[in-house]
Amino acid sequence: QQQVKQSPQSLIVQKGGISIINCAYENTAFDYFPWYQQFPGKGPALLIAIRPDVSEKKEGRFTISFNKSAKQFSLHIMDSQPGDSATYFCAASAFGHNQGGKLIFGQGTELSVKP
Amino acid sequence: KAGVTQTPRYLIKTRGQQVTLSCSPISGHRSVSWYQQTPGQGLQFLFEYFSETQRNKGNFPGRFSGRQFSNSRSEMNVSTLELGDSALYLCASSLVRPDYEQYFGPGTRLTVT
Numbered sequence: 001q002q003q004v005k006q007s008p009q010s011l012i013v014q015k016g017g018i019s020i021i022n023c024a025y026e027n028t029a030f031d032y033f034p035w036y037q038q039f040p041g042k043g044p045a046l047l048i049a050i051r052p053d054v055s056e057k058k059e060g061r062f063t064i065s066f067n068k069s070a071k072q073f074s075l076h077i078m079d080s081q082p083g084d085s086a087t088y089f090c091a092a093s094a095f096g097h098n099q100g101g102k103l104i105f106g107q108g109t110e111l112s113v114k115p
Numbered sequence: 116k117a118g119v120t121q122t123p124r125y126l127i128k129t130r131g132q133q134v135t136l137s138c139s140p141i142s143g144h145r146s147v148s149w150y151q152q153t154p155g156q157g158l159q160f161l162f163e164y165f166s167e168t169q170r171n172k173g174n175f176p177g178r179f180s181g182r183q184f185s186n187s188r189s190e191m192n193v194s195t196l197e198l199g200d201s202a203l204y205l206c207a208s209s210l211v212r213p214d215y216e217q218y219f220g221p222g223t224r225l226t227v228t
Contacts (some may be wrong), residue, residue, distance in 0.1 A: 043205050043219035100215030101148045101163035102171040
């Protein structure tokens with residue numbers, strides 16, 4: 001019940017296209033859903049995060065869509081660029097249950113944006 | 116503001132030895148969480164410290180331990196190292212309020228031979 005399932009494992013997108021990564025969870029106590037971007041040799045960097053009280057959040061080219069009833073959330077990268085090529089992780093935590101510091105991560109998606 | 120710093124960045128140890136890793140959080144952040152990253156298991160939560168107390172713990176054996184000091188700096192220790200402990204160990208710090216946004220350091224790459 002603690003799992004977060006992420007798909008696809010890898011994704012190839014043309015420059016200018018839309019990259020879409022999906023995640024699903026079971027634990028209804030989860031109430032905080034961040035996305036991280038990781039480049040080789042670096043630690044994960046926080047991209048954008050959402051709480052269940054909103055269905056969508058947009059920051060620049062990055063948008064999170066959240067479906068509470070389906071227990072699914074997704075990351076959309078608009079106008080994908082070669083510099084976006086990295087591994088993306090979704091995560092979840094139960095902030096309201098005093099477990100905000102315990103992130104449960106998906107398995108990651110390796111994104112490659114072709115010029 | 117300086118980011119999360121971790122030392123050392125790289126470490127090579129022999130099976131059976133013990134190791135201590137250090138993490139300095141972003142100034143003002145009182146929560147420090149530790150994660151293990153491996154190709155096979157991905158990113159797994161080890162434990163979280165807040166105000167010098169362990170607040171949450173993941174599913175790792177007792178060989179993995181940690182502590183937090185009054186200045187919020189944190190250390191994690193792994194005793195009796197096994198080959199499977201080879202991983203990137205990441206720490207992340209958070210303000211906790213109003214949001215639990217966690218900011219990661221660059222990690223310590225531990226290789227056990």
